[in-house]
Amino acid sequence: MGKIKVEVNNISKSFSKPEDGKPLPVVDKVNFKVNDGEFLCLVGSSGCGKTTILRIIAGLLNADSGEVLIDGKKIETPSSKRGMVFQEFALFPWRTVKKNVEFGLEYKGLSAKERDELSDKFIAMVGLEGYKNSYPHQLSGGMKQRVAIARALVNDPDVLLMDEPFGALDAQTRNILQDELLRIWAQTKKTIIFITHNVDEAVYLGDRVLVLSKRPAKIKKEFDIPLARKRNRTTLEFVALRKEILDQLMEEINIQSPPST
Numbered sequence: 372m373g374k375i376k377v378e379v380n381n382i383s384k385s386f387s388k389p390e391d392g393k394p395l396p397v398v399d400k401v402n403f404k405v406n407d408g409e410f411l412c413l414v415g416s417s418g419c420g421k422t423t424i425l426r427i428i429a430g431l432l433n434a435d436s437g438e439v440l441i442d443g444k445k446i447e448t449p450s451s452k453r454g455m456v457f458q459e460f461a462l463f464p465w466r467t468v469k470k471n472v473e474f475g476l477e478y479k480g481l482s483a484k485e486r487d488e489l490s491d492k493f494i495a496m497v498g499l500e501g502y503k504n505s506y507p508h509q510l511s512g513g514m515k516q517r518v519a520i521a522r523a524l525v526n527d528p529d530v531l532l533m534d535e536p537f538g539a540l541d542a543q544t545r546n547i548l549q550d551e552l553l554r555i556w557a558q559t560k561k562t563i564i565f566i567t568h569n570v571d572e573a574v575y576l577g578d579r580v581l582v583l584s585k586r587p588a589k590i591k592k593e594f595d596i597p598l599a600r601k602r603n604r605t606t607l608e609f610v611a612l613r614k615e616i617l618d619q620l621m622e623e624i625n626i627q628s629p630p631s632t
Contacts, residue, residue, distance in 0.1 A: 376562045377441050378439065379427075384420075384435060385397060386396040397423050397587050397612050398587055399553050399588065400437070401589060408560050409579065409631075411578065412565045412572075412576055412579070420588030423427075431538075433447065456531070464506065468505050472522045475522065477492070478528070483572050490503075492501075493522075513547065516548060516550070524549075527589070529561075538567070538568075549576060550601075553576065553600065553601075579595055581593050582619045
């Protein structure tokens with residue numbers, strides 16, 4: 372067991388219902404730890420509270436109770452040491468690929484030379500060397516998400532937080548970017564917390580998978596994924612793990628998953 376990087380301690384969060392102002396519990400006493408360099412996936416049904424948990428870890432939301440520690444320090448505000456990648460790309464349409472990647476470096480006050488060198492390094496890492504001067508509207512969805520990943524990594528975050536980053540992509544592009552992400556993770560050794568509702572994706576990517584209950588989110592069950600990389604989605608071991616996790620999710624919405632073939 373490696374060094375603990377992230378500690379999520381008993382966090383709860385409610386929002387006010389728009390119709391009557393009464394509290395709507397979204398996250399309920401969630402606890403988990405993430406080791407340094409670990410790839411952790413959180414899976415749950417749509418609307419269960421996954422994104423709320425991630426935003427609390429990022430410092431974008433404050434928990435009503437509980438706390439998040441990174442390297443033993445309590446998180447209360449956003450920081451460039453926690454890189455965030457969203458499903459909707461969130462690129463600046465008036466900036467080129469290079470300028471989008473450099474945005475955080477400009478904010479930190481790095482020199483033009485430093486920005487140029489770092490942005491080129493991470494643009495190359497995500498395979499977009501030939502598109503540095505392109506604008507977002509000239510890119511495919513998969514290419515936009517590569518830019519978003521480079522923009523998060525260029526700031527050298529301690530933790531990379533990913534909120535269903537491949538959810539809007541077609542299946543083929545999604546599979547390609549999963550492999551690209553694993554390559555980058557192996558190269559950078561970053562700690563990754565990855566939100567998805569896709570069980571196949573979670574088993575393919577994660578060292579560990581946490582299954583969340585329906586809202587308000589609780590940790591329902593934890594799965595270690597002992598499969599060697601690169602993983603084969605057709606092996607009996609992979610299929611069995613996927614079914615076991617899917618069964619846990621289906622219990623939350625009272626649907627029995629089909630038998631594996």
